[in-house]
């Protein structure tokens with residue numbers, strides 16, 4: 324039955340809230356990024372910005388003895404995050420809270436964190452802008468670890484550029500992003516690209532299964548059909564041009 328009151332945000336939430344991840348990634352890659360951080364045992368305060376329902380935050384919280392705060396714009400994701408933390412017995416170490424990663428002053432103190440994590444989210448506010456803002460909330464010597472979609476080769480594929488541009492994300496090269504990190508008050512520690520299955524098995528496939536359910540549930544709803552078509556186009560673009568772009572993990576240290 325058609326439901327005209329649905330918005331794109333409703334569809335995004337309904338198609339993502341039950342997924343393990345709300346974007347490309349994997350626990351293996353989260354652990355690989357953690358391996359670049361010295362003295363993980365000494366971390367007292369960590370934040371995961373744009374945490375979604377928090378699969379990667381739980382990986383952090385399992386290994387960090389201090390407190391990890393997950394921050395996301397959507398209360399629905401934070402609700403699931405806090406339920407998951409409880410189920411895993413991590414509620415004393417991982418706490419989800421609603422807020423914007425673009426205005427950390429509403430939630431946190433300057434120089435509060437030893438570690439700021441963020442997977443699949445910084446591109447929505449801009450890589451350099453985000454890193455500059457977050458720098459003020461890290462202690463000196465604290466780490467930042469983020470994934471961001473970027474170009475992997477010198478080719479600039481116009482369809483990919485347009486798709487991501489229309490979604491509000493500008494793709495830069497790895498070199499440009501490392502330079503942006505260095506200009507924003509960090510020393511560069513490491514960068515590595517996420518493998519293909521982080522996109523496909525871990526994100527596009529479960530998302531497509533959920534979208535099939537939602538299409539059936541709201542049969543005939545034009546907004547849902549357009550939304551799902553756009554998702555399918557995203558997956559097709561990736562299948563066609565994956566050698567030229569992808570998510571890269573960047574790890575830096577506040578100077």
Ligand SMILES: C[S@@+](CC[C@H](N)C(=O)[O-])C[C@H]1O[C@@H](n2cnc3c(N)ncnc32)[C@H](O)[C@@H]1O
Nearest residue numbers: 344345346373374375395396423424442443444
């Ligand atoms: C692609 S999802 C990634 C979620 C999760 N980190 C993961 O890897 O599965 C991006 C997340 O960033 C959140 N987000 C986007 N803009 C935000 C903002 N300004 N402040 C906080 N969260 C934001 C979204 O709600 C969403 O949960």
